[in-house]
Amino acid sequence: MASFREASVDEPAAHALIAEYFDMRAETFPMQLGDYHAAFPAAANFTPPAGVFLVVVEDGEDVGCGGVKRVAAEAPSVRFEVKHLWIEPHMQGRRLGRALLEELERRAREFGATEVVLDTNASLVAAGSLYRSSGYDEIEPYNDNPNATHWFLKQIP
Numbered sequence: 001m002a003s004f005r006e007a008s009v010d011e012p013a014a015h016a017l018i019a020e021y022f023d024m025r026a027e028t029f030p031m032q033l034g035d036y037h038a039a040f041p042a043a044a045n046f047t048p049p050a051g052v053f054l055v056v057v058e059d060g061e062d063v064g065c066g067g068v069k070r071v072a073a074e075a076p077s078v079r080f081e082v083k084h085l086w087i088e089p090h091m092q093g094r095r096l097g098r099a100l101l102e103e104l105e106r107r108a109r110e111f112g113a114t115e116v117v118l119d120t121n122a123s124l125v126a127a128g129s130l131y132r133s134s135g136y137d138e139i140e141p142y143n144d145n146p147n148a149t150h151w152f153l154k155q156i157p
Helices: 012-028 096-110 125-133
Strands: 003-006 051-058 061-072 079-087 115-120 137-139 150-155
Touching: 012 051, 012 061, 012 079, 051 079, 051 096, 061 096, 079 096, 096 115, 096 125, 115 125, 125 150
Parallel strands: 079 115
Antiparallel strands: 003 051, 051 061, 061 079, 115 150, 137 150
């Protein structure tokens, strides 16, 4: 059973997982969209109560990561964004991504979120499927992420 531990994005293990994710995206990014634009996140954005960054631990091994950060607090909504959700390839297919997404949503709710948003690229078919099956609805772009082709929102009860 996977567990989650809070980590700074600057921590070596978390940084390595984010770098692995960025490397995979750069290698698989659709050529017609140009180059993949990687930007390491600022630790302050993922420090409670502004957000949190989690490392997925399975059998004592760090195998994934993801974070949630506050992006807006306009009444009546408090919006958090899921970022850098990543499970290492050898661990995919074990529902760890779904468990991580649910934990990030739970943490966002604890910070007062009324909605969670995220962006993704159409080439990440499994990610899009995960988000849709987890109750996310496609919306108009809420940011100018050059890597994104789809934007999603989920109301948090």
